[in-house]
Amino acid sequence: MADSRMSLQPASPSVTLLEKRHYNKALRDLLRRIRDANSQLEITDEHIDDEVCPVQDSYTYLYTETDVSLPSHLISNSCSEPSFVMSGSAAIKQTKRKPQNTSLRSPNVFPSEVHDIYEELSEIYQKLQQERMSQQEYSLQLKRREQSLLEKEEMLLKHQATLSKIKDVEGIVHEKLRIMKAQYDVEVKQLSDALKEKIKENKRLKSSFDTLKEMNDTLKKQLNEVSEQNKKLESQARKVQSRLENLQRKQSFLTVQKSKEIAQIVQLPKPQNVEKKPVSIKPKVFNNIQVYKLVTILMDWLSESESNRGRDNSLPMDKLPTNYLQEKSAKVCILQHFVCYALRTSSN
Incomplete structure (x- = not known):
């Protein structure tokens, strides 16, 4: 320069x-x-x-x-x-x-x-x-x-030609940009409308989901209540079943006992057996009756304990009522005493 x-x-x-x-x-x-x-x-x-x-x-x-x-x-x-x-x-x-x-x-x-x-x-x-x-x-x-001036002039002419071309290209680019902007505005409007629809639909779905959630919660509560009732009914059914079985055993035992008593009463009028059998049969019958009573009491006790254990497995034996154990043990001891006495008399 x-x-x-x-x-x-x-x-x-x-x-x-x-x-x-x-x-x-x-x-x-x-x-x-x-x-x-x-x-x-x-x-x-x-x-x-x-x-x-x-x-x-x-x-x-x-x-x-x-x-x-x-x-x-x-x-x-x-x-x-x-x-x-x-x-x-x-x-x-x-x-x-x-x-x-x-x-x-x-x-x-x-x-x-x-x-x-x-x-x-x-x-x-x-x-x-x-x-x-x-x-x-x-x-x-x-x-x-x-x-140098001629070269600069030639360069300026070239630059002028390129600038004219650039202006033409710039006009084309501006036209394309205007078209693209119009298309972009249309697409943005369409997408905004679609987005609004989606937002409304999402709100509806959310409200329906909330109602379904509330219904589900109520159904869960009802199911829990029904399951608790079912457990209670099952425990009651087990108790009733065990009680029914005990009653059936007791009924069968009583029917057998009655049939034996009837058979003994029928056999009493015979003259040959009047002197020999009354002494030997009565202790045996007494012995058998006491034994059966002892067995029924033990069976009832076991069934009740099993039903209580099924109803509440977490309940320990220490938390059971004291009167319950005392009554059952007293009954068992009395029956055991009678059974032992009957066995001694029968052996004599």
Whole structure:
């Protein structure tokens, strides 16, 4: 960027136009005087002629150079630059060779004014060469700048074309976005309506679920109550069943006992057995009756204890009522005493 921003203005001319005109006039006077001096001295030496002619050519070249190497805003002559460069180099070589001969012969041939003018003209020539180089450099910079500007212009045209394409694409994209936005709004509206319906349905389902939950809770309570009643009824049924079995056993026992008593009563009228059997049969019958009573009491006790255990398995034996155990044990002891007494009498 610093190179592109460098100053491209031409170097300020060190020699003004008036000075150039003055030096051109002095150059003409110099040439005229040289011609007059040559005609007066009548130089016949060819070597001198060979040396003087390049000097005259160089001076004439210097004269033309002053016209050619003017600034570009006055006169531009780009077509003769290659030959100008070659002739300039030849003139420089001639000026390098010339001072040796002129230094030897100028006191004899040229006056002092001509020598001073020659030095001034050589300085002017060097300045003009420098200005010409600066002008060439300036022209190269201008060409480079022109090339860069052309490249930038081409790039700007490309960018403009791309921007136009981007604008077209942007318009298409905006149109598509508008269509997509409209579709999106329609879909959002549909989804919001569906969501509202789902929310209503969920509320209905929740209310129905709550009612079902309440019904389920009531049914669970009823089921628990029914199960408790069922357990109670089962325990009562077991009690009734055990009691019925006991009554059946008792009934069967009583029927057997009655049948035996009836059989004994029927057998009493016989004369042969009146003396022998009454003593032996009565203790046996008494013994059997007492034994059966003892067995029935024990059976009732066991059945009641089993029914109580089935009703409440967690109830320990220590928590049973004390009167219950005392009554049962008293009955068992009395019956056992009678049974033992009957066995003793029967054995005697």
